[in-house]
Amino acid sequence: AQSVTQLGSHVSVSEGALVLLRCNYSSSVPPYLFWYVQYPNQGLQLLLKYTSAATLVKGINGFEAEFKKSETSFHLTKPSAHMSDAAEYFCAVSDRGSSNTGKLIFGQGTTLQVKP
């Protein structure tokens, strides 16, 4: 069975600083991995996804994530934080085992605070 763990429920950075949000996964099959962002009072928006092609994935708004099989990690980074990046971020893995339901298994979320 697949699972996702996000390390740190709250992360605070200064504007212009590096953003690093951590995600580790467990999967018995080659995973498809996703990062979603949720702005206040909105639904989830796809930031980026890994589907077994390039291990460094670039997404929207300057975010990127690197798939590291040896570390079972898929950490999200952005070189320079903007105030507009303040939101909740979710890492997810797709159920692609024998049942192949396509359902997403989510981590518990990380709230990013950006300080001026």
Added chain:
Amino acid sequence: DADVTQTPRNRITKTGKRIMLECSQTKGHDRMYWYRQDPGLGLRLIYYSFDVKDINKGEISDGYSVSRQAQAKFSLSLESAIPNQTALYFCATSDISGGGDTQYFGPGTRLTVL
């Protein structure tokens, strides 16, 4: 217009009442999902549907039921609402024919059960 819409956006109800949350999509996707979001728990799957005749329970289906009225419509019902069903509910769609399993989410329904 939004591809995935949910109605209502906010609802306050009382314990024991029957509630229906509705989801519609214009993306033409076959697969639809209902999740609930609770603080610190992320999103958890309630039900999912691969097509009109294929409906499946998720990890937290107790106390909920669903109806897939058409490819574009997927409703979630709480037959007798209880306070611990207070949460943010999201509908999502996906089309894995192109690979990638990407899901597209509606704006959510905030439900409060008093």
